Amino acid sequence: MTTIELKKQLIEQISKVDDVSHLEAIKTLLDTKMVRGTIILSDEQRAELKAAQLEAENGAVYTDEEVDKEIRAWLRAK
Numbered sequence: 001m002t003t004i005e006l007k008k009q010l011i012e013q014i015s016k017v018d019d020v021s022h023l024e025a026i027k028t029l030l031d032t033k034m035v036r037g038t039i040i041l042s043d044e045q046r047a048e049l050k051a052a053q054l055e056a057e058n059g060a061v062y063t064d065e066e067v068d069k070e071i072r073a074w075l076r077a078k
Helices: 003-015 020-031 043-057 064-077
Strands: 033-035 038-040
Touching: none
Parallel strands: none
Antiparallel strands: 033 038
């Protein structure tokens, strides 16, 4: 299959997708480019990573045990 044929096939398949979460996942894949093993991030992706890093540095994190406890409580409430 040639590159042009593959692009046409992908465009056709994407045009049939109605689920927003699937389209967002496809967009994320397309936005993240690999160049010689290096990931090129968009400005939005860099901002999200920086925000997460600042949260972690400020102690705004949960341990695995805390998350497990919250999930168990949430599941019992259902």
